[in-house]
Amino acid sequence: xxxxxxxxxxxxxxxxxxxxxxxxxxxxxxxxxxxxxxxxxxxxxxxxxxxxxxxxxxxxxxxxxxxxxxxxxxxxxxxxxxxxxxxxxxxxxxxxxxxxxxxxxxxxxxxxxxxxxxxxxxxxxxxxxxxxxxxxxxxxxxxxxxxxxxxxxxxxxxxxxxxxxxxxxxxxxxxxxxxxxxxxxxxxxxxxxxxxxxxxxxxxxxxxxxx
Numbered sequence: 001x002x003x004x005x006x007x008x009x010x011x012x013x014x015x016x017x018x019x020x021x022x023x024x025x026x027x028x029x030x031x032x033x034x035x036x037x038x039x040x041x042x043x044x045x046x047x048x049x050x051x052x053x054x055x056x057x058x059x060x061x062x063x064x065x066x067x068x069x070x071x072x073x074x075x076x077x078x079x080x081x082x083x084x085x086x087x088x089x090x091x092x093x094x095x096x097x098x099x100x101x102x103x104x105x106x107x108x109x110x111x112x113x114x115x116x117x118x119x120x121x122x123x124x125x126x127x128x129x130x131x132x133x134x135x136x137x138x139x140x141x142x143x144x145x146x147x148x149x150x151x152x153x154x155x156x157x158x159x160x161x162x163x164x165x166x167x168x169x170x171x172x173x174x175x176x177x178x179x180x181x182x183x184x185x186x187x188x189x190x191x192x193x194x195x196x197x198x199x200x201x202x203x204x205x206x207x208x209x210x211x
Contacts, residue, residue, distance in 0.1 A: 007037040010113045013049055020051045020062045023071050032057045036121040038114035040107070043091045052095060052107055054121040056128075059084075059097060061105065076105070078129035084122040086115040095119065182207050 004017050016039045024034060032055050040049035048068050053060040059081070061074040080100050087094045089108075093115035097105040110118065183204065190200040 007034075010038075010117060011111065012037065012039040012114065013041070013046070016049050016051055019064075019071065020053065023062070023073065024053060024060065027060070027073060027075075028055065029057065035125070036117055038095070038110050038118040040109045041092060041111050042109045049109075050107060052110070052118060054118060054125065056125055059122060061107070078126055079133075081126055084119060084126060086110070086119045088112055088115070097122075179207060179211060 004014070004021050007017050007021065008014055017037060020037065020039075021034070028034070034053050034055050036054045037051060038053075039051045040046070042049065048064040050064070051060075051062040053062065058075045058077040061076075063072045063074075064070070065072050076097065076099060082098045082100050084098070085096045087096065092109045093112050095107045095110050095115055095118055099105065186195075186200060186203050186207070189195045190197070195203075
C-alpha cells in the first residue's frame, strides 16, 4: 500500500492525493513505484483537480469524472515519450509531455514548485530509459560483431618453409617450362638454318628479357 504522506510535501490537495493513490495501487505493475505526484490548483474553484503521477515506468494522467465519483486514468510509457518540459505562468505552470507520435499533452495550473519537481522526476526517468536503450544497443552491437567470424588470410609468410616452397615451386616450373620451350624451338629453327644467327640472337635476347 502506498503511503500518501510523502506526496503532501508541496501543498498537494490531501483529498485529491488520497483518492488518486488509492486507485493507482491497483494499476501499478511488478517493480513499479510512484516517485512524485502533482495536483492541479485552479485559480477559482478547485473542487475536481487533475493529477499527474510519475512512476519509474510511465506517466499517469488522473482526471476526476462524474462530479468526482469516478476517476479516469491515462498513461504513457517512457518509450513513447520524446521529452518533457514545463512553463511557468501567472497562475501556476503548464506541464508539457511531448510524445513520440501525436499531439503534446498539456496540463495547466500545476503549482510552480510541484511543476519543477514533476519535471525533474520525469526528466530523470526519461534519461534513465534512454541510457538503458543505449546500453542495450551497445550490447547488441557487440554480440553482432562477435558472431561474425572472419577467417584469417593465410599467406606464404604464415606457412612453414616446406609448405611455402611447395606453393612457390609450381609457379617457377611453369615459367621455366614456357621459357625453355621457346628457346628450344628457336634453337631448332636456327639449327635447320631457317633463321640467321642474328635473328636467333635477337629473338633469344627478347625471350630472356621477358622473364
